[in-house]
Amino acid sequence: MKSIVLLLLCVSLSALPLQLVKKEGSKNAPTLLLMGGIQGDEPGGFNTTDIFLMHYKVLSGNVWVVPVLNRYSMLRNHRGVYGDLNRKFAYLSPKDPEYPLIQSIKKIITAKEVGAILHLHDGSGFYRPHYESPLLNPRRWGNSSIIDQDELPGVPFGHLKQVSQGIIANVNKSLLKPIHRYYIRNTHTAQGNVEMEKALTYFAIKHKKPAFANEASKELPLPARVYYHLLALEGLLKELGIRYSKDFSLNPESLYKLINDPSLSVVLNNNTILPIYGLRGHLNFFPMPKNTPLEQISLTSRSYILGLLPKQKQVWLKYGNKLMTRLHPLYLPFDHSLKSVKLEIDGKLQESAPAQIVEVHKSFKVMAKEGYRVNVIGYTHRGAKDEAGFKITYKNLDKRYSIDTEGRIFRIEFYKGDAFSGMVLARFL
Numbered sequence: 001m002k003s004i005v006l007l008l009l010c011v012s013l014s015a016l017p018l019q020l021v022k023k024e025g026s027k028n029a030p031t032l033l034l035m036g037g038i039q040g041d042e043p044g045g046f047n048t049t050d051i052f053l054m055h056y057k058v059l060s061g062n063v064w065v066v067p068v069l070n071r072y073s074m075l076r077n078h079r080g081v082y083g084d085l086n087r088k089f090a091y092l093s094p095k096d097p098e099y100p101l102i103q104s105i106k107k108i109i110t111a112k113e114v115g116a117i118l119h120l121h122d123g124s125g126f127y128r129p130h131y132e133s134p135l136l137n138p139r140r141w142g143n144s145s146i147i148d149q150d151e152l153p154g155v156p157f158g159h160l161k162q163v164s165q166g167i168i169a170n171v172n173k174s175l176l177k178p179i180h181r182y183y184i185r186n187t188h189t190a191q192g193n194v195e196m197e198k199a200l201t202y203f204a205i206k207h208k209k210p211a212f213a214n215e216a217s218k219e220l221p222l223p224a225r226v227y228y229h230l231l232a233l234e235g236l237l238k239e240l241g242i243r244y245s246k247d248f249s250l251n252p253e254s255l256y257k258l259i260n261d262p263s264l265s266v267v268l269n270n271n272t273i274l275p276i277y278g279l280r281g282h283l284n285f286f287p288m289p290k291n292t293p294l295e296q297i298s299l300t301s302r303s304y305i306l307g308l309l310p311k312q313k314q315v316w317l318k319y320g321n322k323l324m325t326r327l328h329p330l331y332l333p334f335d336h337s338l339k340s341v342k343l344e345i346d347g348k349l350q351e352s353a354p355a356q357i358v359e360v361h362k363s364f365k366v367m368a369k370e371g372y373r374v375n376v377i378g379y380t381h382r383g384a385k386d387e388a389g390f391k392i393t394y395k396n397l398d399k400r401y402s403i404d405t406e407g408r409i410f411r412i413e414f415y416k417g418d419a420f421s422g423m424v425l426a427r428f429l
């Protein structure tokens with residue numbers, strides 16, 4: 001099982017690079033293309049792709065995942081900063097800022113390997129074939145499996161209605177409440193549904209790709225939306241004969257824990273690290289590379305839905321739609337020569353690379369390193385320009401400088417001359 005990450009295009013923030021992650025099992029089953037986040041304000045979809053990437057293994061067949069199609073709109077908590085991306089598949093002016101993005105999505109959809117497509121949405125209310133109430137009626141989209149037509153002739157898995165029945169059967173056997181029941185919604189797109197003709201799934205259908213959309217209701221809290229999306233996905237995987245395993249049991253409680261995982265972190269610029277959760281609302285004087293466009297700053301994490309959003313003089317760290325902290329950058333030249341540092345932690349010598357979190361019970365001491373200067377943020381030793389060699393206990397540190405709201409995590413920064421070389425975090429247990 002390999003995971004391959006491809007960045008398909010590089011343009012400005014208006015259409016951030018489209019990320020395609022390939023989870024590949026054995027070759028004897030088809031390839032499903034799974035996509036979320038075509039609308040930036042539908043967190044059920046892109047949190048589902050993220051959970052799938054972090055916690056599922058594909059054993060046979062392949063699942064290609066685009067965790068979020070509209071990353072910029074996701075970072076902005078906006079349905080579509082440049083209009084609805086899911087209405088741009090029929091005709092689009094080459095002058096549209098999302099034209100390159102649409103082209104790269106189309107390229108993935110039409111790739112010869114792709115045997116089926118699942119497109120995740122968060123929809124309003126609860127779809128019902130007949131009017132029951134303002135919340136439950138044929139105009140609503142929530143909790144439905146959407147197909148453009150019953151049959152796509154001459155294509156494996158082209159019995160769209162039959163496959164969709166398999167999807168909703170898998171969901172409906174594990175409903176949290178009876179009102180959540182899934183139904184199939186056939187939009188009969190080819191029979192003159194002008195709106196749906198512009199959408200992603202119909203583009204796929206026209207290119208002989210069996211395509212399904214799944215809607216989880218916006219009435220539901222995020223973990224429940226992800227729960228229903230995953231049930232639908234698992235139902236489709238069964239229909240396609242793609243085998244998988246996962247490292248948790250599927251229920252909203254465990255999904256809540258996985259989405260709000262306190263062990264999630266992000267490495268910026270290969271030399272700086274931040275936990276995602278528990279950060280202060282603002283982090284001041286945060287080293288960022290001088291003269292570097294934000295989209296060129298590398299972010300490495302187990303999660304695929306992190307991003308940086310410029311806001312006046314701040315840079316916001318986003319996890320999906322959620323704001324995790326506001327960085328107030330200190331723009332510096334960056335030096336990439338530092339590979340390891342030595343620390344004495346609770347009396348024991350230990351080596352660390354930059355962008356790591358070390359755990360401390362009582363005290364730490366950063367060992368001097370030739371050519372580099374150490375700055376422990378929140379520690380001042382009168383007259384010392386370099387804070388290497390001092391034994392630092394918890395009470396030596398000014399808690400206001402911790403990066404976390406609990407006052408336990410402190411920045412150890414390394415400099416070479418004026419250039420920033422990297423950061424290690426010391427977390428007091």
Ligand SMILES: [Zn+2]
Nearest residue numbers: 039042121122
């Ligand atoms: Zn949607």
